[in-house]
Amino acid sequence: MTQTVEETRYVTSTDKPESAHFVMVPPGQPDESPQAYVLRARIEGFAITALCGFVWVPKQDPANLPICQECLDIYESEDRSDDSGEGLPDA
Helix, strand or coil: CCCCCCCCCCCCCCCCCCCCCCEECCCCCCCHHHHHHHHHHHHHCCEEEECCCCCEECCCCCCHCCCCCHHHHHHHCCCCCCCCCCCCCCC
């Protein structure tokens, strides 16, 4: 008899230094804002994807971290003609 064991490994990425990333809520999510989506991910422990493509499970408040320059460049290059004039989203 052969027994199969499923194993999940969690690896901390060292590709990028710690920074605050911009997150857009994926379609179909019930969250009203990126901030609510990140908070829910932090509480429930699921991975989210930043505009720059970085994937992580948020575990800390990003307020004291530097902003990811790649995310900022992508955010600033998007068409904001329908923006309500609010500042940059928290990530």
